[in-house]
Amino acid sequence: MKKVFLLMTVLVSILVLVSACGQPQPAEMPPPQEKGSLRVEVSRYGFNKTPGEFRLEVEEGQEVEITFVYGDDGLSQNNPHVLASPDYGITTGILGRDNPEVTLRFTAKETGEVAFMCILYECVGHHNLHTID
Numbered sequence: 001m002k003k004v005f006l007l008m009t010v011l012v013s014i015l016v017l018v019s020a021c022g023q024p025q026p027a028e029m030p031p032p033q034e035k036g037s038l039r040v041e042v043s044r045y046g047f048n049k050t051p052g053e054f055r056l057e058v059e060e061g062q063e064v065e066i067t068f069v070y071g072d073d074g075l076s077q078n079n080p081h082v083l084a085s086p087d088y089g090i091t092t093g094i095l096g097r098d099n100p101e102v103t104l105r106f107t108a109k110e111t112g113e114v115a116f117m118c119i120l121y122e123c124v125g126h127h128n129l130h131t132i133d
């Protein structure tokens with residue numbers, strides 16, 4: 001009798017699982033973020049509020065798109081930044097209140113880390129947007 005009960009339990013479980021699979025999906029999932037596309041906040045506290053240069057792992061041949069977003073709205077004055085990757089010889093335009101998003105695009109020439117930093121030395125919190133020695 002116990003065996004029959006166990007068998008029934010297993011059968012019911014399978015039926016529940018099978019019918020659940022047939023249900024329409026509740027909502028469309030948002031498309032996954034495009035590979036190599038990234039948003040990073042830049043403020044006087046650092047990249048994503050972390051002091052030091054921003055480092056990104058890339059793979060050779062990867063199309064990298066990195067958007068820097070102005071994060072100093074809490075300051076009374078404008079606090080412009082210019083972001084650069086010396087490894088790739090690329091810089092953004094001025095990131096500031098009037099231009100709150102700037103994007104860098106490049107193709108990774110080798111696998112490893114790429115460093116980004118602010119090259120506008122006058123900015124508030126500049127020491128948080130550069131290599132920490």
Ligand SMILES: [Cu+2]
Nearest residue numbers: 081118120123
């Ligand atoms: Cu800066």
